[in-house]
Amino acid sequence: MESSKTEHLSINNDTNHFRATIVNLALTIGIMIFVTILSLSFRYVGVAESNIIIAYILGVLLVARYTDGYVYGIAASVLGVLKFNFFFAEPYYTFEAYRPDYPITFVIMLISAIITSTLTTKAKQETKLQIVLAMERERLLEQQQESQLEVERERLRGNLLRAISHDLRTPLTGILGATATILDHGKVLDQGVQRNLLQGVYEDASWLIHSVENILSITRIDEGNIELKKNMEAVEEVVAEAVSRMKKQSAGHTIKINIPDELIMLPMDGILITQVLVNLIDNAIKYTADGSIIEIKTHIEGENAVFEVSDNGRGISEEALPLIFNRFYTGASLKDTGRRGTGLGLAICRSIITAHGGDISAFNNPAGGATFRFNLLAKE
Amino acid sequence: MDNKPLILVVEDDKPIRNFICISLEAQGYRVMDTQYGKTAVTLVSSHNPDMIILDLGLPDMDGSGVIARIRPFTKAAIIVVSARGLEREKVEALDSGADDYLTKPFSVEELLARIRVAFRHLQYAGQPQNELLTLFKIDCLTIDLEKRRVFLSDEEIHLTPIEYKLMTLMAKYAGKVLTHKFILEEIWGTFSGNDTQSLRVFMANIRRKIEKDPAQPRYILTEVGVGYRFVDE
Numbered sequence: 286m287e288s289s290k291t292e293h294l295s296i297n298n299d300t301n302h303f304r305a306t307i308v309n310l311a312l313t314i315g316i317m318i319f320v321t322i323l324s325l326s327f328r329y330v331g332v333a334e335s336n337i338i339i340a341y342i343l344g345v346l347l348v349a350r351y352t353d354g355y356v357y358g359i360a361a362s363v364l365g366v367l368k369f370n371f372f373f374a375e376p377y378y379t380f381e382a383y384r385p386d387y388p389i390t391f392v393i394m395l396i397s398a399i400i401t402s403t404l405t406t407k408a409k410q411e412t413k414l415q416i417v418l419a420m421e422r423e424r425l426l427e428q429q430q431e432s433q434l435e436v437e438r439e440r441l442r443g444n445l446l447r448a449i450s451h452d453l454r455t456p457l458t459g460i461l462g463a464t465a466t467i468l469d470h471g472k473v474l475d476q477g478v479q480r481n482l483l484q485g486v487y488e489d490a491s492w493l494i495h496s497v498e499n500i501l502s503i504t505r506i507d508e509g510n511i512e513l514k515k516n517m518e519a520v521e522e523v524v525a526e527a528v529s530r531m532k533k534q535s536a537g538h539t540i541k542i543n544i545p546d547e548l549i550m551l552p553m554d555g556i557l558i559t560q561v562l563v564n565l566i567d568n569a570i571k572y573t574a575d576g577s578i579i580e581i582k583t584h585i586e587g588e589n590a591v592f593e594v595s596d597n598g599r600g601i602s603e604e605a606l607p608l609i610f611n612r613f614y615t616g617a618s619l620k621d622t623g624r625r626g627t628g629l630g631l632a633i634c635r636s637i638i639t640a641h642g643g644d645i646s647a648f649n650n651p652a653g654g655a656t657f658r659f660n661l662l663a664k665e
Numbered sequence: 666m667d668n669k670p671l672i673l674v675v676e677d678d679k680p681i682r683n684f685i686c687i688s689l690e691a692q693g694y695r696v697m698d699t700q701y702g703k704t705a706v707t708l709v710s711s712h713n714p715d716m717i718i719l720d721l722g723l724p725d726m727d728g729s730g731v732i733a734r735i736r737p738f739t740k741a742a743i744i745v746v747s748a749r750g751l752e753r754e755k756v757e758a759l760d761s762g763a764d765d766y767l768t769k770p771f772s773v774e775e776l777l778a779r780i781r782v783a784f785r786h787l788q789y790a791g792q793p794q795n796e797l798l799t800l801f802k803i804d805c806l807t808i809d810l811e812k813r814r815v816f817l818s819d820e821e822i823h824l825t826p827i828e829y830k831l832m833t834l835m836a837k838y839a840g841k842v843l844t845h846k847f848i849l850e851e852i853w854g855t856f857s858g859n860d861t862q863s864l865r866v867f868m869a870n871i872r873r874k875i876e877k878d879p880a881q882p883r884y885i886l887t888e889v890g891v892g893y894r895f896v897d898e
Contacts, residue, residue, distance in 0.1 A: 518865070519869055521872070528880070544880050548869040556889055556890045
């Protein structure tokens with residue numbers, strides 16, 4: 286696995302290989318020529334001979350550092366010794382050496398140069414290997430996360446099916462029962478009873494519509510392709526649309542709107558953000574008593590536009606707070622319909638806001654009640 | 666005695682067709698219905714209905730296809746019906762000749778309100794130019810089309826020429842939804858791609874002048890993703 290990875294990283298076709306050889310050779314020769322010129326100038330200004338040896342070893346180190354494999358470093362070591370011999374060992378410009386200690390100098394110089402070059406190359410290769418290993422680990426982690434996501438998606442799909450089959454079947458049974466009763470016994474049932482049954486049908490159907498819309502949105506989000514149709518939208522228009530859509534359901538509540546006087550235009554998918562506001566308002570209506578006040582506020586905070594939907598109800602319990610944006614989490618409704626939500630509304634809000642690159646959160650107000658807050662970037 | 670308006674209902678779902686027909690008949694309209702787009706085209710040419718309620722999701726034909734086929738030879742008002750989230754489909758239908766739309770699920774009340782508006786505009790359209798109304802009044806808002814002045818209660822509102830043009834355009838089609846494209850073409854004569862931003866700014870400015878609370882408009886309603894609707898009642 287590792288070796289194949291290394292191979293994959295190294296040059297794997299002939300022309301590239303050839304080009305790399307040329308580059309390595311050029312580097313080796315170039316560095317060694319440079320060192321020679323440097324050393325010649327050292328001698329010219331009278332720097333001691335030992336410094337020239339050190340300069341050559343530095344040259345070898347640089348070659349080992351910037352070329353591939355051991356060959357060039359070792360070649361540079363030999364080249365260095367030869368050059369030292371040729372240029373700097375008396376007599377100059379021959380490969381002869383008169384001083385008796387020169388052979389020892391050459392041998393020590395060669396050994397230290399070779400060790401330097403091999404150590405450098407080894408260190409370099411180890412670093413490379415570590416990088417390869419790190420990349421490999423990263424890739425494995427990604428794969429793992431991917432499969433975890435897949436499992437999560439499967440689980441959600443299962444839950445969704447269960448939610449659909451259970452939550453939708455209940456009101457459908459109600460509708461079927463009520464209408465069958467009226468069809469079969471309409472003549473003997475008095476007006477009040479019939480009205481009562483029809484009222485139930487009406488409520489069941491309204492609930493079904495709301496749920497189906499949420500389920501549709503969540504499946505669209507699930508498929509991973511929330512297609513954002515971003516446009517510059519006026520905040521006041523989006524808020525107005527959401528409030529007007531909720532007017533019927535909010536008969537028992539007071540909805541206050543508090544937005545800045547100046548026009549705020551933001552890049553957003555207007556239809557989806559309207560849906561977020563509708564879900565938040567719907568939530569506030571569901572979990573507060575009749576007569577409660579729901580307030581919708583927006584303001585600009587730095588680079589963000591902040592939206593808040595708050596109520597003066599009982600607030601959210603500490604245990605529920607971290608869970609409410611989870612799918613299928615449902616709180617106990619205040620209403621006596623005995624019907625829970627699908628637990629999708631807030632999860633959809635979170636998905637939509639996340640897709641917009643914003644954040645959504647919920648908290649209890651110091652003065653009582655809860656606030657849902659989300660923000661959107663004010664600029665593209 | 667058959668001068669009651671004739672409405673053609675084109676809807677493939679039987680219960681919905683049923684409830685629309687029953688409500689319309691209860692209002693005294695004559696009603697015909699079909700579940701097929703092709704039949705609808707034939708019925709329009711043979712019976713010349715005054716209004717068509719058209720579901721956009723038909724089994725045999727695309728809703729916009731039906732509009733394209735019938736619009737050339739009928740003056741009937743066309744109200745399209747489609748689901749929420751399919752705003753693009755609605756805009757397409759409106760721009761290709763539909764007069765208004767209803768979002769499923771809708772109530773009987775909404776349906777009847779749209780029908781009333783559509784009939785009123787049919788009547789206007791039938792009148793000669795000089796008999797068109799010169800004074801538009803709704804709630805506290807008055808537009809004097811002759812003197813080109815706008816009043817809120819008794820106070821005169823000062824509008825820029827383009828704002829006034831927008832107001833009169835929307836008042837002329839009060840109650841009907843107007844798409845961004847339609848408004849831009851009527852006011853500026855062009856429709857430059859998706860540049861509806863300037864239109865929003867103009868609308869916001871007008872709202873600041875005539876609405877008490879621009880976030881809860883009384884006169885100019887926004888249909889997000891579609892356009893604007895000037896209220897008419």
